[in-house]
Amino acid sequence: MSDLPYERTIIGMSALATMEGAYQATLDYVRDRKAFGKPIAEFQNTKFKLAEIATQIKVGRAFIDRCVEDLVAGKLDTATASMAKLWGSETQGRVVDECLQLFGGYGFMSEYMVARMYADSRVQRIYGGTNEIMKEVISRAL
Numbered sequence: 001m002s003d004l005p006y007e008r009t010i011i012g013m014s015a016l017a018t019m020e021g022a023y024q025a026t027l028d029y030v031r032d033r034k035a036f037g038k039p040i041a042e043f044q045n046t047k048f049k050l051a052e053i054a055t056q057i058k059v060g061r062a063f064i065d066r067c068v069e070d071l072v073a074g075k076l077d078t079a080t081a082s083m084a085k086l087w088g089s090e091t092q093g094r095v096v097d098e099c100l101q102l103f104g105g106y107g108f109m110s111e112y113m114v115a116r117m118y119a120d121s122r123v124q125r126i127y128g129g130t131n132e133i134m135k136e137v138i139s140r141a142l
């Protein structure tokens, strides 16, 4: 039981790392892939989606880094660790889904890393205690 904040922080960190990896892979892809005579990176929808993702990653990194600092200092409470797991895994699911969409049909093919990230992201909301249980834990501390 005493290791649960550690496990939940790791899941939050893993979520953030996956988002950062998916974002970088997507940036590379949209700059290379052309549709209608230009890189898909130049379409406003692509730029807006990537701007939203970059913002979530930047904000998330501040929170997850703080959780890691508190964990190392031995003062991370269970509710905050549960927030890292809940927020990280929910955001990861949305971010990887949006990244995959920007790959079009290739995003559905397991040869592409983003397809495997999408499949692997799903379990993050289940293990380490399901996200429904995270909400129970957080609500007890309100």
Ligand SMILES: Cc1cc2nc3c(=O)[nH]c(=O)nc-3n(C[C@H](O)[C@H](O)[C@H](O)COP(=O)(O)OP(=O)(O)OC[C@H]3O[C@@H](n4cnc5c(N)ncnc54)[C@H](O)[C@@H]3O)c2cc1C
Pocket: 123, 126, 127, 128, 129, 130, 131, 132, 133, 136
């Ligand atoms: C790939 C993988 C690796 C795992 N590794 C480990 C490991 O190393 N060590 C380990 O101990 N476990 C591990 N697990 C188990 C994991 O922690 C559990 O699967 C998880 O906690 C959910 O428990 P359950 O599968 O029994 O689902 P259930 O408890 O049967 O839940 C089913 C559904 O009911 C919901 N639910 C249950 N109780 C409530 C409630 N009180 N309120 C609202 N909703 C509720 C859940 O949120 C879920 O949606 C792993 C699981 C997976 C998939």
